[in-house]
Amino acid sequence: MRLTIKAVLAAVLSLCAAPALAQDQTTSPALIPEGPTPYTSLQRPARPAAPRPAAPRPNPAAATATATPAAPIGVVAALPVTASGARLGPAETLPPAELEAFVDGVVRSAMARDHIAGVTVSVVQNGQVVLKKGYGFASLAPARKVDPDATLFRIGSISKTFTWIALMKEIEAGRIRKDAPVNLYLPEQLQIRDQGFRTPVRIVNLMDHSPGFEDRALGHLFERNFARERSMAEYLRQERPRRVRAPGEVASYSNYGAALAGQAVSYVSGKPYERLIEESILLPAGMRNTSFREPHEPKAGIAGAIPDRLASQISQGYRWTPSGFEARPFEYIGHIAPAGSASSTAADMARYMQLLLNGGAIDGATIYGPGAAQAFRTPLRKTPAGINGWRHGFVDYSLQGGARGFGHDGGTLSFHSNMVVIPHLRLGVFVSTNTDTGGDLAHGLADQVVGQFYAPPQVYPRPGSEALKDRARDFEGYFVGTRRAYRGLESIVGLVTTGMTVKVDNRGRLVTSGFNGARTWVPDGDLAEGRFVSTSGANRLAFSMSGGRVQSFQTSDGGQTFERAGFWKNPSPAMTLAILTGVAAAATLAGIFLRNRREFRETPVQSRASLIQNIQAALWLTMLILFGLWLSRTGDIANVMYGWPGPLLFIASACALVAAALTLATLLLLPAIWRGGRRVDSWTPLRKLAFSVTVLLYSAFAVVLWFWGVLSPWSG
Incomplete structure (x- = not known):
């Protein structure tokens, strides 16, 4: 039953989309290689960092890749190694040829192993586009290759970063106060009800995902039938979640909270959200192939459709089945647009990463000021070492070699994407896949690039600890995540998908098993501090101790907290x-x-x-x-x-x-x-x-x- 439910709820907890049933379309084995059983991911799950592979050699004859610019690639000589053992020092830049060879190997291997129809990638550094490339197909019937300059992928929750920029612009202008209650900036029918809590939800609580909402998604987060689409205001009013804890207590990822932030910006500015983003961010930044609009017929109360020139370039979404690729219909997310309706190209996302690395300015245009730039580089709350946090809406990423960056990942039913910028390396990496099995590649590529070039090599597996065996009872138990529905039928899904069993094995390793399988961990420093690192990667756990006994813990993902649960919820x-x-x-x-x-x-x-x-x-x-x-x-x-x-x-x-x-x-x-x-x-x-x-x-x-x-x- 675990495997069935896993295949079931794989894409829900991050955001974005709603396809309609379409005719099955499968590919010829000649187009896409065969591989093992596919992986389907929840939105923003914690993922293990894969051991760093050796840099693969490029294949200039590969017919499934479209590179820009097209440069001949030969055999690449190995780079010298720094004193730390890393390939490059922080001040050194990536060699384009070796970077392309490495990314080619990682992407093509993942496409074959995980059955991914199409991938788009861009890498920037020092204000330049180092790599911009498409792999595979945006459409299989008719065949259309991925073009990094023209093919739009659904970028899911990366859309939220545009919302946070728009919100910070209003804060810089003094029209919104970060510490003020959200209700000051919402129409009465959308204001958050007390529901027994005295403390109001503030703007900052939306930015660090701590408003205290339960998380519901099934049946309304995505729509496949455009006739069922609602305006954002109607959606927010009808799908208001229950408040389950006081704001500011726990960071627990919330699509609804991000949508409220977008609605607040729209209400204060007096402009529809889609037009506001276009006028204040997309057009000034030169991102002319990016849109929060979706292809549809005109409908009262719904934002206008995406231009035809862009609609024709949107990649098809796919699901892998034993008989091949099954085309999925378009995923409608306009009713919660600030949280995930954007579509973009690798080229436009390269410009976006340059904008973020350059403090809000690009090609002479200033999109946001120094206050917002500093906010996006400043964590809102301190998190344990190796645990992702929040930088005023952006994810605060912990990467290999101790590197830290910020960005966001996102997922729809079919698309998986990730964007990470690392300021001290002046580096940005964007990747998006158009198949439901692309989660591992999307979530791991940036970390692999950093690990390959800027982190010293690690020895795996890490050994266990005898001290942990002596304290096994303090850590063992069953834990449930905070990002779920707390009542009703949907709570069944949340209890299954967020549940985690913690054990200590006879080798002195902590073993966590749940929806995403089993993983092993060893103490990272003093055991009393409750910090653990993966035996085979860079991922970490941070336990909260009370009276010497674990009460909760966080994973590297940082999107929720896992709390000790009672017998009846096991x-x-x-x-x-x-x-x-x-x-x-x-x-x-x-x-x-x-x-x-x-x-x-x-x-x-x-x-x-x-x-x-x-x-x-x-x-x-x-x-x-x-x-x-x-x-x-x-x-x-x-x-x-x-x-x-x-x-x-x-x-x-x-x-x-x-x-x-x-x-x-x-x-x-x-x-x-x-x-x-x-x-x-x-x-x-x-x-x-x-x-x-x-x-x-x-x-x-x-x-x-x-x-x-x-x-x-x-x-x-």
């Missing part, structure tokens, strides 16, 4: 109870036909209790079967996103609710069952015991389902 007991309930329900129904005549003797109370339990058994079995059928359809995340919750899950939840209510009735009848009547007119002791055990089992299962949000069919 999926292992829930799965065990589900299996036992299914067996008990089947046995109850089978007993109708298998009992002998003597066992049919019963009192009126026992007769009614038997009828109730038979109905319960039918309901529990129906619930489990329908839930299994729902799981069988989750191989494609689009089925979950667009069809949430769907009739199968809704009916399953309704059956569980009725069965749980009947369980309360059987609990009340339990004493009368045992009193029975005369021996000849009552159940045998064995049947009374079986009935009682079943009641207790159903009760425990109902309690677990309550904590998991299953008993609320209306919440879908």
